[in-house]
Amino acid sequence: MKSVISVEGLKKQFDNEEALKDISFEVGKGEIFGLLGPSGSGKTTTIKILTGELEPSGGLVEVLGYQHGAFKKSEYVRSLGILSDNSSLYERLTVKDNLALFRKLYNTEQSKVDQVLKDVGLEKHINKRVKDLSKGMKQRILLCKAVLHEPAVLFLDEPTSALDPVTTDSIHDMLLKIKARGTTIMLTTHNMDEATVLCDTVAFLNEGIIIDNGSPDALRQSYKTNDMHITYDDGRTKQISLSPENKVQLEAALFDTNVVNMKSDYPTLGEVFKKVTGKELV
Amino acid sequence: MNTGRIMAIFEKDLKEFTRNMMLFTTILLPIFLAFMYSRMGDGEAALPAMLVYLIVGVAFSAILCSGIMTMMAEENEKNTLRGLIQSPASMMDILIGKSLVVTLMTAASLTAAFLLMNAALEWSVASIGALLLLALFFLNVGIAVGLTVDSVATTSVYLLPIMFIFGFTPMVEIVVPEPDHFVRQITDYLPLYQNIAIHDGETVVPLLILAAWTLASFLYVTWAFRKRMSDEAK
Incomplete structure (x- = not known):
């Protein structure tokens, strides 16, 4: 084009x-x-x-x-x-x-x-x-x-x-x-x-x-990682890599009633910008 | 230059002028002065050339010069000039369109003022030519200041001296009555006094002095235009 x-x-x-x-x-x-x-x-x-x-x-x-x-x-x-x-x-x-x-x-x-x-x-x-x-x-x-x-x-x-x-x-x-x-x-x-x-x-x-x-x-896509971010009800956070050796940990987190949030690391454009510049887009 | 674009700007600015009370009320000033002066004394005698030209000076400074200066400054202040410059209209189209509006308004105001007062002046070719030169002088000064200022408030810094020095020149005779005073010697060379001198019968020297003032105003507007264009490109 x-x-x-x-x-x-x-x-x-x-x-x-x-x-x-x-x-x-x-x-x-x-x-x-x-x-x-x-x-x-x-x-x-x-x-x-x-x-x-x-x-x-x-x-x-x-x-x-x-x-x-x-x-x-x-x-x-x-x-x-x-x-x-x-x-x-x-x-x-x-x-x-x-x-x-x-x-x-x-x-x-x-x-x-x-x-x-x-x-x-x-x-x-x-x-x-x-x-x-x-x-x-x-x-x-x-x-x-x-x-x-x-x-x-x-x-x-x-x-x-x-x-x-x-x-x-x-x-x-x-x-x-x-x-x-x-x-x-x-x-x-x-x-x-x-x-x-x-x-x-x-x-x-x-x-x-x-x-x-x-x-x-x-x-x-290019800035995503294979990590899963887990947040617990007491405020703790944990990062687990999406790999076969972590299968047990991931399954445990899925059924853990103390987990309030689980999300894959697929960044928004704003997060990508922050990753590459270290700055917020404001 | 493009006639269609000039007329588009003229139509827009005519509406703006008539809806802007600060500008629109200026056309009343020469009419009010003509009304006042025509009732001085017994109200029958013809007005002396000095007073007639004072009204002309007021019209040219308060409407022609101030009008275009304020319109340009307002366009700068409100960022609307950028919109015009980014369109196919050239700066010349913009300036000519605006000049036509203030010229029309000045002509309308002066016509009404002349109808009210008993001017009884004989208009020779030289005096009409001198009047046109004077109008060009005031228009150029207004455009030049309008091109360089960024806000309407700033125009008053320029406008007051312009009005008092060039518009109300004959008033100096009230403030400084001694004809030999150096201030009077200087004011004898100001543009409005050349028009009065031409009416009194002199021609060549006053016309040359007036032409020099008009030329200076052209140089001023050219400088302001180039400065503006170079600032735009920075």
Whole structure:
């Protein structure tokens, strides 16, 4: 599969700080790629470079066949949708006015606006002023704004940060619909459940370096162990390796009424991240 | 530049301007002054050129300059400018769209003010040209400050000196009545006094001074534009 996004040896230096040290990854057409990492790891910097907001200090960056020198070109800008953590709307204007502005700037038909509003379930709020909407509604309108021109690539920086679970689910549903239309999506998130549900591939970014990448399932598989973790009602824990010589111990634990929890060591993405970096994803 | 995109920004900013009470009420200022001055004395005599140009100065500084400055600063403060820059609209499309809105509002306010007052001024080609240069000067200063500030609150730091020095220039005659005072000598070279001088019959020197001010404002806006673009790329 030909890559839509190709990053090789990307570096970014801010004065004395090296935000990105040497990162490489590829994203195929129609994939959802998640860049995961703690605050300050370089996620937003990477997105800003890919969207042409920042110049890289080194390395090769190519999106949709355009190299970073061409990221200011109008045709490139037109093929992107961007939802960043500080995207905002015109609060005094209505939802309709806000979307009408971007519909005209992208020279898109009104039917597309109607469709995206319907997709996020906000078609009844079109005449409301943005300042009267909830945070979750505003985020959904921002997503509408980012996709109403049907971009080939959608960049999302923390799209569901600080949103309630219902709004988060609604945004996930919409992203999966957008992916089904063939749009390539690159997102950054702290939310491991979000990455597991949405992403085909994820990369762990820590201190400007990609430590590991792969599909969420493959990463979890590669960091799992053969251990069984047992917790007793008095708080004691025990780790037993799943091997034939431990069969008796394991069977005893199964029938021990003092055992309150037994679980295999199949880590979540967050646990995998902690294993490889020693850091929590916050 | 793209006409469709300029008009989209114009329509959006026109709605924003009319729904922003802080901006919208500025158009009342020249009208209120015209109403006040037209009732001074017996109310019959024509207003002197100095007072007419004071109203023009107020309109240009309080609506044209302040309007675009505030709109740009608000876009910066609320992060909406980034959304526009990330769209196919160029910075020129954005600036032209906004300039059209403040120009329209200034023209509407000045028209109403002129209808209220007995200006009785003869508008020569030179005085109309000088008026356009003055408008460009204020617009450029407003754009330049708007490009460099990050919040609406910061604009007042720039706006007050701009209004008092360049907008209310004829007021200096009340504060400093001695014509030979050095302050008066300096203010004689300020833009608004060139327009008054042109109305009084002088042409070449005041037009040259005014053109120099307008050129300086273009250099200022070019510097601010480049600074903004380079900051965006960092």
